[in-house]
Amino acid sequence: MPKSFTVLAGKAVRYVARLRGGGSALPGLFVERISPRFVPDTLAQLPHGVVVISGTNGKTTTTKMVVALLESQGLNVFTNRTGSNFVRGVAAALLGEIDVKGRLQADIAVLELDEAHAVKFVEIVPPRHSLLLNVMRDQLDRFGEIDTTAKMLERIALATTDTVVANREDNRILKATSTLDTSATVRYFGLSSKLRPQFPNDDDLHEAGARKASRKVASSEANKSPVADVTLKDFNEKGAAFTIAKKDFVTPLKLKGVYNIYNSAAALALVRAITLDASVHSLLGALSTVTPAFGRGETLTVGGQPLELVLVKNPSGFRLGLESYDPDGYATMIAVNDNYADGRDMSWLWDVDFTKLTDHPVRVSGVRAYDMALRLQYDEVAIEKVEPELQKALSGFIEAHAEMPKRIYCTYTAMLALRKELSKITHVEVIS
Amino acid sequence: MSNTPKPITILQLYPRDMNIYGDQGNVQVLTRRLEWYGYTPNVITYNPGDTLPKNVDIVIGGGGQDSGQERIHADLLKIGPILKKWADGGVPMLMVCGLYQLFGHFFQTLNNTRLDGIGILDVTTYGTTERLIGNIVLESATFGEIIGYENHSGQTFLGENVQPLANVIKGAGNNAKDGNEGAVYKNVIGTYLHGSLLPKNPKLADFFIKTAAMRRYGSFSNDLIDDMFADLAREIARERPR
Numbered sequence: 001m002p003k004s005f006t007v008l009a010g011k012a013v014r015y016v017a018r019l020r021g022g023g024s025a026l027p028g029l030f031v032e033r034i035s036p037r038f039v040p041d042t043l044a045q046l047p048h049g050v051v052v053i054s055g056t057n058g059k060t061t062t063t064k065m066v067v068a069l070l071e072s073q074g075l076n077v078f079t080n081r082t083g084s085n086f087v088r089g090v091a092a093a094l095l096g097e098i099d100v101k102g103r104l105q106a107d108i109a110v111l112e113l114d115e116a117h118a119v120k121f122v123e124i125v126p127p128r129h130s131l132l133l134n135v136m137r138d139q140l141d142r143f144g145e146i147d148t149t150a151k152m153l154e155r156i157a158l159a160t161t162d163t164v165v166a167n168r169e170d171n172r173i174l175k176a177t178s179t180l181d182t183s184a185t186v187r188y189f190g191l192s193s194k195l196r197p198q199f200p201n202d203d204d205l206h207e208a209g210a211r212k213a214s215r216k217v218a219s220s221e222a223n224k225s226p227v228a229d230v231t232l233k234d235f236n237e238k239g240a241a242f243t244i245a246k247k248d249f250v251t252p253l254k255l256k257g258v259y260n261i262y263n264s265a266a267a268l269a270l271v272r273a274i275t276l277d278a279s280v281h282s283l284l285g286a287l288s289t290v291t292p293a294f295g296r297g298e299t300l301t302v303g304g305q306p307l308e309l310v311l312v313k314n315p316s317g318f319r320l321g322l323e324s325y326d327p328d329g330y331a332t333m334i335a336v337n338d339n340y341a342d343g344r345d346m347s348w349l350w351d352v353d354f355t356k357l358t359d360h361p362v363r364v365s366g367v368r369a370y371d372m373a374l375r376l377q378y379d380e381v382a383i384e385k386v387e388p389e390l391q392k393a394l395s396g397f398i399e400a401h402a403e404m405p406k407r408i409y410c411t412y413t414a415m416l417a418l419r420k421e422l423s424k425i426t427h428v429e430v431i432s
Numbered sequence: 433m434s435n436t437p438k439p440i441t442i443l444q445l446y447p448r449d450m451n452i453y454g455d456q457g458n459v460q461v462l463t464r465r466l467e468w469y470g471y472t473p474n475v476i477t478y479n480p481g482d483t484l485p486k487n488v489d490i491v492i493g494g495g496g497q498d499s500g501q502e503r504i505h506a507d508l509l510k511i512g513p514i515l516k517k518w519a520d521g522g523v524p525m526l527m528v529c530g531l532y533q534l535f536g537h538f539f540q541t542l543n544n545t546r547l548d549g550i551g552i553l554d555v556t557t558y559g560t561t562e563r564l565i566g567n568i569v570l571e572s573a574t575f576g577e578i579i580g581y582e583n584h585s586g587q588t589f590l591g592e593n594v595q596p597l598a599n600v601i602k603g604a605g606n607n608a609k610d611g612n613e614g615a616v617y618k619n620v621i622g623t624y625l626h627g628s629l630l631p632k633n634p635k636l637a638d639f640f641i642k643t644a645a646m647r648r649y650g651s652f653s654n655d656l657i658d659d660m661f662a663d664l665a666r667e668i669a670r671e672r673p674r
Contacts, residue, residue, distance in 0.1 A: 145497040147498070147499055346454075347453040370668055373664075374631055377661050
């Protein structure tokens with residue numbers, strides 16, 4: 001099939017799909033079918049190659065940071081901005097960026113891919129750089145078991161040709177990358193020993209009832225762990241302190257949430273591996289302007305009061321969200337759906353500790369509102385109201401707490417529905 | 433209720449390695465309901481190499497990954513005879529998924545290696561490539577309707593010395609053929625339902641609590657617990673796609 005035909009036909013499908021109002025992967029599926037070499041051939045043109053970012057939590061915000069940091073170094077970056085992170089999602093995104101001859105006007109591609117799709121993707125397109133963020137229990141009904149997920153990240157690392165950037169504090173990632181049979185370099189990002197207890201990894205989270213013991217193990221392991229290129233040393237609500245190549249730096253940040261701040265260390269380490277001569281000060285300057293990705297601590301204004309949307313999709317993310325955001329002075333709602341993109345299995349709610357909300361009555365909504373209410377009952381958290389229907393729940397929540405800041409923890413499809421409702425009454429950033 | 437503290441000891445087996453998909457929720461539901469009924473729950477976690485307590489009222493265990501099963505296997509075989517003695521004596525036990533399998537005679541993996549179990553339950557399990565996964569609804573003569581979520585690739589077959597926990601109304605259960613789920617021996621229940629099992633099935637939770645209380649104190653609290661949210665969550669879960 002001639003390439004220009006593939007491109008034109010794909011663009012046409014993309015246009016029609018847009019008119020239908022959705023389906024960002026459909027045109028990609030079309031191109032994938034008629035020209036399977038389209039994605040690898042198009043990406044092979046890039047002078048700085050392909051970067052793959054994978055892991056359970058924080059991919060979208062980290063990708064946003066990496067793109068901003070690379071752009072601050074004068075690079076033209078192609079990225080899969082829609083969060084549609086399948087191979088065909090990448091194909092669809094490419095179709096929007098290339099000219100009719102199939103040329104991509106970019107220096108480097110930064111792609112956010114979930115673990116299972118990343119494995120398939122790197123078989124077709126070996127990345128020059130990869131970033132492995134974390135392995136947490138996420139929708140295990142899709143991937144099977146957590147060790148399987150770790151193996152997937154190992155395969156991404158093995159396919160990487162230049163540098164693998166990895167999370168030193170994640171036991172499974174550390175294990176996979178420290179014994180890697182590859183010619184690629186491995187660099188790490190990490191946490192200071194002071195911060196380590198604030199960022200539980202999957203093993204810590206599942207050491208139920210024995211949290212203190214796991215801390216001891218973790219810190220003794222830290223003694224023999226490799227040196228990190230970028231270490232998050234400390235942070236507060238205004239900014240963060242990093243140790244980068246053994247020197248200390250401080251920067252203000254607009255990002256919210258402790259895990260976003262840790263992932264900024266990941267983004268810095270990755271971009272330092274890509275642009276070896278970038279000055280730390282210019283990177284930190286760019287980092288200080290990055291805002292959270294949509295639904296990842298995104299703040300809207302409703303009736304003159306802030307309304308924060310916090311996407312939660314697995315126990316660790318939910319738990320870290322609850323640890324990141326102080327419930328004092330905020331009205332809280334939790335919206336839980338169980339559609340395919342959310343995960344059908346509700347068991348994950350029982351791996352989250354909600355006792356932080358004990359003194360703050362919570363509204364619950366979503367298809368599985370009563371599962372959420374049941375969960376809160378057993379943590380003895382007061383329930384203000386249960387309204388499974390999202391539209392009604394949202395308007396009731398806003399009315400009841402008109403005079404105070406609000407926060408909604410929501411699963412993926414609940415977030416999409418809530419954003420749609422909110423866009424009728426306030427400015428909501430459009431996601432292209 | 434009198435003010436004398438009435439302790440009930442729960443032994444949680446291998447929480448470090450066998451505790452997945454919200455298994456912790458089962459322990460939490462038992463401890464909270466015990467408190468609400470006026471008892472004083474005391475959870476003892478047991479990991480490989482620990483010392484077993486002399487007396488326990490309830491034993492509970494969860495699922496894990498293959499690597500978790502391997503890590504606890506030798507230790508489980510070591511404490512197997514004590515667990516068996518307790519089980520024969522009527523101690524109520526709930527074993528979910530991975531520990532359900534190892535409470536049976538053996539787990540045979542896909543490449544034909546056999547992981548011996550401790551044989552408290554007359555069941556055998558075979559690894560398969562098929563993952564039985566999704567919402568599941570059961571009907572039990574003793575407990576009525578049981579609602580949960582299953583996620584396993586091992587398939588379990590029952591021998592003559594156990595009863596199935598329930599018949600499968602929607603979903604797969606023990607294996608892809610027999611149409612039953614779980615196994616019961618005396619007061620030991622093995623099952624593939626996590627999700628978690630006990631929060632959405634308060635009747636089952638109360639079976640463990642009541643059995644433990646009767647064995648230890650000869651009576652059971654008549655306090656009432658408001659299970660409205662559990663009832664409503666069950667109504668929704670029953671109708672959700674697999």
